[in-house]
Amino acid sequence: MTIHAYAAQEIGGKLEPFEYNPGSLNGEEVEIDVEYCGICHSDLSMLDNEWQMSQYPFVPGHEVVGKIAAVGDRVENFRVGQTVGLGWFANSCMKCEWCSTGDNNLCADGEGTIVGRHGGFADKVRAHAGWVFPLPDNIDPAKAGPLFCGGITVFSPIVQFDVKPTDRVAVIGVGGLGHLAIQFLKAWGCEVTAFSTSPEKEDEARKLGASHFINVKEEGALEAVASRFDFIISTVSADLDWVSYINALRPKGRLHIVGVAPNPLSFGVFPLLAGQKQVSASPTGSPHTIEQMLDFTARHGIETMTEMFPMSEVNAAMDRLRNGKPRYRIVLQR
Numbered sequence: 001m002t003i004h005a006y007a008a009q010e011i012g013g014k015l016e017p018f019e020y021n022p023g024s025l026n027g028e029e030v031e032i033d034v035e036y037c038g039i040c041h042s043d044l045s046m047l048d049n050e051w052q053m054s055q056y057p058f059v060p061g062h063e064v065v066g067k068i069a070a071v072g073d074r075v076e077n078f079r080v081g082q083t084v085g086l087g088w089f090a091n092s093c094m095k096c097e098w099c100s101t102g103d104n105n106l107c108a109d110g111e112g113t114i115v116g117r118h119g120g121f122a123d124k125v126r127a128h129a130g131w132v133f134p135l136p137d138n139i140d141p142a143k144a145g146p147l148f149c150g151g152i153t154v155f156s157p158i159v160q161f162d163v164k165p166t167d168r169v170a171v172i173g174v175g176g177l178g179h180l181a182i183q184f185l186k187a188w189g190c191e192v193t194a195f196s197t198s199p200e201k202e203d204e205a206r207k208l209g210a211s212h213f214i215n216v217k218e219e220g221a222l223e224a225v226a227s228r229f230d231f232i233i234s235t236v237s238a239d240l241d242w243v244s245y246i247n248a249l250r251p252k253g254r255l256h257i258v259g260v261a262p263n264p265l266s267f268g269v270f271p272l273l274a275g276q277k278q279v280s281a282s283p284t285g286s287p288h289t290i291e292q293m294l295d296f297t298a299r300h301g302i303e304t305m306t307e308m309f310p311m312s313e314v315n316a317a318m319d320r321l322r323n324g325k326p327r328y329r330i331v332l333q334r
């Protein structure tokens with residue numbers, strides 16, 4: 001059989017039609033007929049080999065929604081035709097300490113859907129059945145792709161670090177991840193503040209659930225919220241004024257980072273020490289947390305805001321992400 005995909009042949013290259021033969025289906029894998037695939041900033045980073053782990057030809061795409069096309073002979077929990085999603089991970093060892101206690105996203109042998117594998121900018125993609133998830137009926141498949149990477153990346157820390165409904169929280173960045181983080185935290189019960197450098201996003205941030213909007217470009221904006229927050233999540237891939245954000249935490253507060261800042265972080269120990277504060281980071285989420293997120297999303301009517309491109313216009317879509325700042329997540333439709 002042949003899978004028809006879009007691949008770059010070199011670092012930063014244009015995506016062009018590319019065919020490959022995936023071989024026979026592994027007994028524990030499923031094959032998905034791709035219907036939609038979101039575009040994540042990591043697809044761009046991997047296309048550009050920013051993390052020195054890309055292989056070419058490179059097929060991006062790790063926010064897949066589609067229908068099960070085939071199941072391996074040891075897969076019992078999926079049937080052909082079922083609508084499912086697939087995110088950053090396509091496999092993990094399933095037997096290490098982390099996999100066997102449900103933290104499969106921390107497995108040292110985890111396989112990214114686009115790392116040493118061909119991703120979802122294609123008519124079909126394969127993954128271990130343990131990393132594929134049924135989509136609840138009342139989530140729109142056309143908008144669901146971004147939940148499987150962007151969504152779980154901001155949902156998982158809420159669970160991992162026990163964010164409480166009584167907490168005052170803040171989201172740095174109203175973008176692909178941030179617009180979902182605001183909705184999750186609002187539905188969780190928290191009072192949510194949005195930090196942004198784009199004042200024109202204020203109305204939308206408030207509609208998504210932010211009670212407060214702070215334009216961090218304004219002089220003194222961060223100083224004005226000193227000792228305010230229990231939890232701040234940074235969703236932006238930029239170097240920030242880390243010291244001011246740490247100062248914006250209450251004692252025992254946490255600054256949590258899911259956006260990959262280009263440079264090492266720099267801040268003194270004393271502000272952390274005096275307030276018993278924490279700085280942390282996390283990668284996507286575990287299979288069980290993905291299931292919780294899907295259930296929570298369906299129950300609270302949380303919706304990804306998307307711009308749709310046909311998959312045949314994948315290069316235009318990638319350029320829009322690179323230059324145009326989409327509102328808020330681009331999804332390719334096959």
Ligand SMILES: [Zn+2]
Nearest residue numbers: 040042149150
């Ligand atoms: Zn991603």
Ligand SMILES: [Zn+2]
Nearest residue numbers: 093096099107
């Ligand atoms: Zn493992």
